[in-house]
Amino acid sequence: MLLAGAAHAETPPVKRVADALVAEALESNLGLAANAAGLRQKQAALDAVRAEYLPQLDLQLRYSEADGGRRIEVPALGLDFRFLREREQDSVLRLTQPLYDARLGALRQGAAHDFDAAQHGLAAYRATLARDVRQAYYRWLAAREAIGVLEATAALARENERVNDSLHRNGKVTRDLLLRAEAERLEVEQLLLRARATESLARRYLNLLCNAPLEREPEATAVSDADLPQLAAGIPARNGARLADAALSSRAELRQLDAGLAAAGASERAARAAFKPQLALAVDAGTQGADWGYDDHDPYVMASLVVRFNLWNGGGDRAALAGARAKSAELSAGRALAEQQIRIEVQEALTDLEVAEASLATAGRRVDAATAAYAIVAKKRDLGQVSPAEYLDAQRALTEARLNGNVTRYEALAALAQVEFAIGGMEQQP
Secondary structure (H helix, E strand, C coil): CCCCCCCCCCCCHHHHHHHHHHHHHHHHCHHHHHHHHHHHHHHHHHHHHHHCCCCEEEEEEEEEECCCCCEEEECCCCEEEECCCCEEEEEEEEEEEEEECHHHHHHHHHHHHHHHHHHHHHHHHHHHHHHHHHHHHHHHHHHHHHHHHHHHHHHHHHHHHHHHHHHHHCCCCCHHHHHHHHHHHHHHHHHHHHHHHHHHHHHHHHHHHCCCCCCCCCCCCCCCHHHHHHHCCCCCCCCHHHHHHHHHHHCHHHHHHHHHHHHHHHHHHHHHHCCCCEEEEEEEEEEEECCCCCCCCCEEEEEEEEEECCCCCCCHHHHHHHHHHHHHHHHHHHHHHHHHHHHHHHHHHHHHHHHHHHHHHHHHHHHHHHHHHHHHHHHHHHCCCCCHHHHHHHHHHHHHHHHHHHHHHHHHHHHHHHHHHHCCCHHHCC
16 A cells, blocks of 8 residues: 555655755745735734724814904993904814724724634645645656656657668568658657646746746656655545544634634624714813914813714614625635535545555556567567567557556655645644
8 A cells, every 4th residue: 555654764855855845935935925915914904903992192283364253242341352363273182092982892803813814824825835836846757757758769769760761671661661650750759849848837837836937947856656655654544534524623724714704703793883882082182372372371171071873874884784794604604615625625635545546556567567568579570570560559558658657656646745735734633
């Protein structure tokens, strides 16, 4: 079995390089940087809500000039003065402190849960990025190795075409066999072109994830079937139900949804709090006068208790409450769906790993059989005991077997990376 034994052997080079690439991506990936900036924005929003609990101090300066207005006359005293001063300044330092506002607590809790959701979202992005980097590296190695297989096959095809050309010129074979050898060479060269393009794209994507120059050549490592048990040593026993339960307790996506649900609940409480009164203390200290002289009679101090209760705002508060409740219902359904998806994801990852494991042994035997058959046919061809067509068939079978073995090996590596991601990280599992 692929996952059995050899837990204390030397770490395969492919794991060392893949781990280094993951570390590089976690340090410099642009998408991760964007998520980190979003987290900082949530922290700033939380700090802003917390500031609502603190007193607010404002300075207000006003200077006015007036013309006209009511006049007050007191004939008995010979007084005649205007109600409005021609010139007036008003300088006030105002301190306001909320004493009771039910919205503030709910808004603070909502902002705190939003920040938690952003933290868990960042952790989920990091886990996804680590998986994507590993799988991208494995795809690049597979494409690179496929090029090697096809280059070796192309050399054999060219040699076979040369031999058939010589035989044809000497009247030993008919021209159709020469043409078939040429067609076989051209087919291999076409496959080689595609493999090189695939390798280039895989390398560029890997470098993109690491925010490295797109043309950079990563360190290449060889992978054998014997390395795979070492790479899988940290995965626990394959009990799908138990691993799914463990994944539900460790996947950051679910923690993100839990925080989102808590934030939605806080939004509901904030919407209900809009129907309650608010009480605040206001203290004004300032001066008023005809000019900026600040005479002794100009300063004043006034303290107030301010009660505010909204009686009608066109149904906006009820609409906000209905919207918050709908948001909670949406997130609750999404959370339940995410649980089911993770259970399926874990089981699918384990199934893919089992298929890859079984395919490895089959692919290995196929390569051995095709290699042995080709060796026999090649000797017979040299002795003139088989037709060129039989030789081409053996050569094609060997190439296909080697390419299949290459793909199967790296599919197994990709399956391991997906299992690790699906269960929430091997280090967190029992």
